[in-house]
Amino acid sequence: MQRLAFKMKLNPGQEEAYTKRHKELWPELKLLLKESGVSEYSIFLDEETHTLFAFQKLSGDASSQDLAENHIVKKWWAYMADLMETNPDNSPVFLTLKEVFYME
Numbered sequence: 133m134q135r136l137a138f139k140m141k142l143n144p145g146q147e148e149a150y151t152k153r154h155k156e157l158w159p160e161l162k163l164l165l166k167e168s169g170v171s172e173y174s175i176f177l178d179e180e181t182h183t184l185f186a187f188q189k190l191s192g193d194a195s196s197q198d199l200a201e202n203h204i205v206k207k208w209w210a211y212m213a214d215l216m217e218t219n220p221d222n223s224p225v226f227l228t229l230k231e232v233f234y235m236e
Contacts, residue, residue, distance in 0.1 A: 133171075133189055137229040140184040141217040147177060150184075150215050161204050168192070168199060184216070186226075 142150055154175065165173060169192035176185045199205045200223060209222040217225040 133191060135231065135234070136188045136190060137231065138186050138226045139229060140186065140224045140226045142177065142182045142184050143215055143217070144182055146215040147179070150177075150212075153212065153215075158204070158208065161208055164199065164202060164204050185229075 169190050170188050171191060172187070172189040174187045176187075177183070178185065200221075206222070209218070209224070212218075212224070213222040219225055
C-alpha cells in the first residue's frame with residue numbers, strides 16, 4: 133500500500149463552501165477514485181495559512197492527481213476552481229510532500 137501526501141491552497145473565505153462541496157462529493161467521482169485504487173482520502177485545512185493538506189492510500193501506482201484526462205475529474209476541477217489556487221486547466225496547484233516518518 134502506497135501513501136501520498138500533498139498540499140494545495142484554499143482561497144481566503146472559502147472554507148465553508150469547500151467543506152460543503154466535499155460533504156456532497158459526487159458519487160461518480162467517489163467511485164472513480166475507489167476504482168483507481170484510492171482507498172482512503174483525507175483533506176485537512178490549516179486555517180491560519182489556508183493550506184490544504186491531503187493524504188491518500190493507494191493500492192496501485194496512480195493517485196487522484198493522475199486522473200487529469202477523465203471527464204468527471206475535469207468537471208470537478210471546474211466546479212472547485214473558484215475556491216482554490218488552480219492551473220490554467222482548472223487543476224489544483226499542488227505540491228507533493230516527502231514522507232519523513234511513518235509509524236504502523
